[in-house]
Amino acid sequence: MEDMVLLADKNSKAWDFAMKIQKYLVKAKEFFIPLEEVSINYFRNGESGVHIPENMRKKDVYFIHDSTKNPQNWWVELLLIKDALLSASAESVTFVLPNMLYSRQDRKDKPHVPISSRALAESISHSLKRIITMDLHAPQIQGFYPSNVPLDNLYSFPEAIRHLRKHHFEDLNNLVVVSPDAGAAGRTKTFLRKLVNAQEDSAIKHEYFFALLSKERSKPGEVGDMQLIGDVNEKNIIIIDDIIDTGGTLCKASEVLKKNGAKKLFCYGTHGIFTNGVSELCNCFDFVMTSNTHHQEFPNTEVVDVTPIFAEAIYRAQMGLSIS
Structure with missing residues (x-):
């Protein structure tokens, strides 16, 4: 579909994951989605830089992230990529997060500690269309996300x-x-x-x-x-x-x-x-x-390989079908 894009970092393991999703949709659904690259680089002081070479204007973008990255980089890159896509007038942004990091920190197990999974939800959810993930450590984490940003928890x-x-x-x-x-x-x-x-x-x-x-x-x-x-x-x-x-x-x-x-x-x-x-x-x-x-x-x-499950979820989300 011309108004839909898969997006991933070509230099990360998310690229192979995204390619498998793309191939599954072509084979199983005869549904082709372009796969575009986001370029992520790191400055000498450790800060992350993001560049999306292709035009994302009026596109429904599904960004597929790599959970094997350093968790702090993983979090910051979500924020930067969302900002870049919204600034580029993308029609909608969906995060595909195969492994939701920080999900084990879902409650206060002692005084004076943050609920990190809630902090993540509050920081990344604004202006997103939805989030697709798999086998959350604690399903109640879905409640940390606003009702207008559904969090789809797939099962492997x-x-x-x-x-x-x-x-x-x-x-x-x-x-x-x-x-x-x-x-x-x-x-x-x-x-x-x-x-x-x-x-x-x-x-x-x-x-x-x-x-x-x-x-x-x-x-x-x-x-x-x-x-x-x-x-x-x-x-x-x-x-x-x-x-x-x-x-x-x-x-x-x-x-x-x-x-x-x-x-x-x-x-x-x-x-x-x-x-x-x-x-x-x-x-x-x-x-x-x-x-x-x-x-x-x-x-x-x-x-x-769980990419078929993610591919089905992306297809259903785009076509307005039930994911559950």
Whole structure:
């Protein structure tokens, strides 16, 4: 469409993500959207500079950002790119943020600290048309955004389950879907329901179960005691989480699960940050899955491509169709 543009930094990982969205829309919808470049440079003092070479006047612009960037640069670049697009008389600006940074700071956990996810919402939402993201750490973050700027929280589970059924079908029988903590129980049960629904038309039916790990965290990044609620004896396990950061919680969980008789261990985290790498995780689990929302090149990890989900959301948003 001539009045619609995908925009991304060609020198970032968002460019490949945007290209996959563009290709999907051409193949699945026969719907071509031009992909244009935003040039981002850094001055000697660390300040960011933004330049958009192409004319954006009267265009509906979908800017796709790279969440592997330094979080502070990521935030500032959103502000600068929005300002540049509005100054260039773009018809509308939509942010496509595969991984919403600062989403773990969604409440005051002690006195005299900011609610950073709210501060982000207040700073970037003005004059936007909408924001499209995936697997928010806390869905209530949507409430920080004004009603005239919808925040669409997409779910990666359809593609993750498709990947599991294609590459690990035999391992799915007698599978326990485990929540890493009480806060993730709702997300984990949703994954379990979708896993059950995915086999409706299959001749082979698997049995699935649910279990929960209860943990105490002494301070950020450190996991204390962990207890298992549920039966995992002689069963395969998959742990579902939205973010894999250091992997400490998952490695501690693997110890508890193995002590309780678990067989094969798998894990899936939508946003694979992997601040400590993946070596220890791969030693603890038979396979580690993540998506390309925060894509980094690590050996021995399986990456689920979620660009089809984003492409569908962009198409539906532009055509005035339901996204939910």
